[in-house]
Structure formats: structure tokens, C-alpha cells
Amino acid sequence: MGHDRRDQLTEAAQAIREAKEVVILTGAGVSAESGIPTFRDAMEGLWSRYRPEELATPEAFRRDPALVWRWYDMRRRGVVACRPNPAHEAVAHFLRERSSATLVTQNVDGLHQRALAGAWGVASGDVAELPESVRVRILTLHGDILAVRCVACDYLRPDQDPVAAESDHVLPRCPQCDQLLRPAVVWFGEMLDGPTLEAAFEAAARADICVVAGTSAVVHPAASIPEMTLRSGGRLVEVNPARTPLSGKAYWRVTGSAGEVLPTLLATG
Numbered sequence: 547m548g549h550d551r552r553d554q555l556t557e558a559a560q561a562i563r564e565a566k567e568v569v570i571l572t573g574a575g576v577s578a579e580s581g582i583p584t585f586r587d588a589m590e591g592l593w594s595r596y597r598p599e600e601l602a603t604p605e606a607f608r609r610d611p612a613l614v615w616r617w618y619d620m621r622r623r624g625v626v627a628c629r630p631n632p633a634h635e636a637v638a639h640f641l642r643e644r645s646s647a648t649l650v651t652q653n654v655d656g657l658h659q660r661a662l663a664g665a666w667g668v669a670s671g672d673v674a675e676l677p678e679s680v681r682v683r684i685l686t687l688h689g690d691i692l693a694v695r696c697v698a699c700d701y702l703r704p705d706q707d708p709v710a711a712e713s714d715h716v717l718p719r720c721p722q723c724d725q726l727l728r729p730a731v732v733w734f735g736e737m738l739d740g741p742t743l744e745a746a747f748e749a750a751a752r753a754d755i756c757v758v759a760g761t762s763a764v765v766h767p768a769a770s771i772p773e774m775t776l777r778s779g780g781r782l783v784e785v786n787p788a789r790t791p792l793s794g795k796a797y798w799r800v801t802g803s804a805g806e807v808l809p810t811l812l813a814t815g
């Protein structure tokens with residue numbers, strides 16, 4: 547750990563302890579140490595000739611639903627096999643200790659939610675069992691990869707089973723209307739849930755400090771959320787091994803991995 551980084555980490559941790567309201571915005575980097583590849587790291591093997599923007603769209607699903615389902619099936623299997631890492635645990639502990647803290651995540655892997663359920667002792671691991679006062683402080687912007695919904699009607703269910711996707715004929719279908727089921731995530735070109743996004747902007751505007759961890763900060767509107775903190779006079783802490791478009795606006799930058807940095811940065815004791 548370089549001298550600069552230690553200074554930034556100590557100073558930012560102190561400011562977080564003294565802040566009244568803190569919002570934490572996370573991206574794929576916080577799950578990297580659980581073994582889930584980030585989006586903008588090169589995609590592996592079979593998938594290396596695609597970009598996420600070519601698979602995670604309504605057009606791609608209309609054109610070739612079996613191809614899109616194969617990609618999601620691979621990612622779902624990865625998520626089911628992974629566990630929360632010290633970054634998720636640190637965020638969960640922080641939300642438990644600080645009743646004014648809000649988590650806004652772009653991740654669809656449910657690992658924050660599993661750590662949060664653990665921190666509150668919910669044996670089923672289901673965040674739906676957390677008190678309402680806690681659930682309103684967990685804002686999931688891009689959906690849930692371990693849920694499926696209908697392309698046509700309002701059918702939605704949690705689902706972590708492998709999906710057969712060798713051809714269009716075997717794809718899962720809606721029990722209500724027989725149309726195709728799809729992953730319950732937000733795709734490029736789709737709207738985020740309005741009330742969730744609004745709550746995220748409001749939390750960011752109220753926050754003295756916005757902690758931005760493990761996101762490349764290039765996908766909007768999520769990447770605009772820290773701007774709300776800046777505009778209302780708050781400060782940003784960025785945790786990322788690499789620089790991002792937000793780096794120049796961060797008051798503190800901690801160059802490192804989320805699993806190493808967040809337990810210290812968010813220590814409440």
C-alpha cells in the first residue's frame with residue numbers, strides 16, 4: 547500500500563465516520579473478488595466476440611433469444627456458485643450500523659442482498675424479509691439476474707434453475723400467457739424503474755459523502771447519481787484500481803480492490 551493511498555484511505559474513512567448521510571454506489575468491481583467477471587473486462591472464451599451492449603438489449607433478444615439466454619444461463623450459473631466477499635460484508639455491516647446510509651447498486655447478482663440478509667440474521671437469505679425501513683435503503687437499479695419475467699405480461703418470479711437454450715423451441719415460457727420469459731434485468735435502451743431511480747437521486751442529493759466503488763461510471767443514468775452529491779455540496783470517495791470518468795471529481799481516490807479497501811473505509815468502530 548503506497549503512502550498516498552494510505553493517507554487517502556484514513557482521511558476518507560474519518561470523513562465517513564463524521565458524515566451525517568452516506569450513499570454508496572457500487573458496480574461489477576465489488577463482485578470481482580467473488581469470482582464474477584466485470585462487464586468491461588474482456589469477455590471470456592466463446593463470448594469474446596460479443597460486447598455486453600450486443601447481448602443485453604431488447605433487439606438482441608428479439609433477434610436471437612436462445613443466444614441471449616445462453617449468455618444469461620452461463621452468468622446465472624456463475625452467480626449461483628459465488629458467495630459475497632468482504633466488500634459486500636462491509637457494505638452490509640455499514641448499512642446495519644448507520645440507519646441513514648443508502649446502498650445503490652448496478653449489480654444484478656444479488657450478492658449485496660445476500661450479505662445484507664446475513665447481517666440482519668435472515669436465515670432464508672431473502673431481503674424481502676428485512677424490515678421496510680431497511681429495504682428502502684437498498685436500491686437495485688438494474689434488476690435481478692436470478693429472476694425471470696414475461697416479455698408480454700406482468701408475470702415475474704425468482705428463478706435460479708439452469709435454462710435450456712439450445713434452440714428457440716426449448717426456451718422457458720410464461721405460465722400465464724405462453725410468451726417467452728426473459729431475465730428480470732434492465733437492458734440497454736430500457737428504462738430503469740422510475741421510483742427506484744428517483745430514490746437514488748434523492749439519497750445522493752442528501753448525502754454528505756458518496757462512496758463510488760467498482761464501477762467504470764460510463765453507464766447512465768447510474769453514473770449521474772454521484773453528480774447529485776457534488777451538486778448539493780457533498781464529496782465523492784472513489785474506490786477502484788483504475789481511473790474512471792469520475793476520478794477527477796473525487797475528493798478522495800483509493801486505488802485498490804473493493805474487498806481490501808471497503809472494510810477499512812466503512813469501518814464504523
Ligand code: OAD
Pocket residue numbers: 572573574575576578579584585586587598599602652653688731732733734759760761762763764765785786787788790802803804805
Ligand atoms: P464495468 O465492468 O463497466 O466496470 C467495472 C469496474 O470495476 C472497472 O472500473 C474496474 O476497474 C473496477 N474493478 C475491477 N476489479 C475491481 C475490484 N476488485 N475492486 C474494485 N473495483 C474493481 O461494470 P459496471 O460499472 O458495473 O448494465 O457496469 C455498469 C453497467 O454496465 C452494468 O450494471 C451493466 C453493464 O452493462 C446493465 O446490465 C444494464
